[in-house]
Amino acid sequence: xxxxxxxxxxxxxxxxxxxxxxxxxxxxxxxxxxxxxxxxxxxxxxxxxxxxxxxxxxxxxxxxxxxxxxxxxxxxxxxxxxxxxxxxxxxxxxxxxxxxxxxxxxxxxxxxxxxxxxxxxxxxxxxxxxxxxxxxxxxxxxxxxxxxxxxxxxxxxxxxxxxxxxxxxxxxxxxxxxxxxxxxxxxxxxxxxxxxxxxxxxxxxxxxxxxxx
Ligand SMILES: [Fe+2]
Numbered sequence: 217x218x219x220x221x222x223x224x225x226x227x228x229x230x231x232x233x234x235x236x237x238x239x240x241x242x243x244x245x246x247x248x249x250x251x252x253x254x255x256x257x258x259x260x261x262x263x264x265x266x267x268x269x270x271x272x273x274x275x276x277x278x279x280x281x282x283x284x285x286x287x288x289x290x291x292x293x294x295x296x297x298x299x300x301x302x303x304x305x306x307x308x309x310x311x312x313x314x315x316x317x318x319x320x321x322x323x324x325x326x327x328x329x330x331x332x333x334x335x336x337x338x339x340x341x342x343x344x345x346x347x348x349x350x351x352x353x354x355x356x357x358x359x360x361x362x363x364x365x366x367x368x369x370x371x372x373x374x375x376x377x378x379x380x381x382x383x384x385x386x387x388x389x390x391x392x393x394x395x396x397x398x399x400x401x402x403x404x405x406x407x408x409x410x411x412x413x414x415x416x417x418x419x420x421x422x423x424x425x426x427x428x429x
Pocket of ligand 1: 330334366368387
């Protein structure tokens, strides 16, 4: 809960200070882009994304081995072989969720379109989108506007990536070539996935209810 509050405070401060750097002003080299098949990241009416590196430069926060050992690995809900998520707030009353997304090693989250805004705060490792040139390293804040459509990619040499995502509305999985909708995620599908996993792993289906608002 504390981390969510801190995240929201950071977002508010940044919005008020107008201290954003449009992503097209940043250049990164980690991803190779196929320029022969230009992929559209958003409708022309959509706002530009925001990428701010090094948001947390607090002087090296670290977790003790003792605290690390206390974490129950079952809180992480498996989503694919390399991807899992940890729900922090599943807000069914307002249609958004806040979760930690974790990739073990490199991986991809298929191309998807957001109906509503997304805030992302990179806590560990790095990631990016095939459709964008920027790379979100540890400490990077990213705002994704409604309409944004992208394919999340984590570098193969990244041992572990953890990012806090605040996702409002629907995340529509689309066909890579046609952009036809082929699936979706929202706070309710995330809730169902968490319930299913917590039941399977022995924490109990109701374990997730502490995160629902
Ligand atoms: Fe996304």
